[in-house]
Amino acid sequence: MNTNPNDMSCKELVELVTDYLERALSPADHQRFEEHIAKCDWCKLYIDQIRLTIKAAGKLTEDSIEPHAKEELLEVFRTWKNS
């Protein structure tokens, strides 16, 4: 496991996903985001699903990402990290 403190956590990634998709992240955060996706299958899948949702909806809205779904994902990460 990479312990670099600059590495983005899954939780942080989930929280930044809308900014990422809106290209609102700073270049440094954008890079950390992409580095995380490159090595984390969970988050890669998560981004793929959100992209599909946005494609279906036509645009990114508050409703595009269900708060409930986001909470469920964070719970999965918590369980996963602690196991």
Ligand SMILES: [Zn+2]
């Ligand atoms: Zn991740």
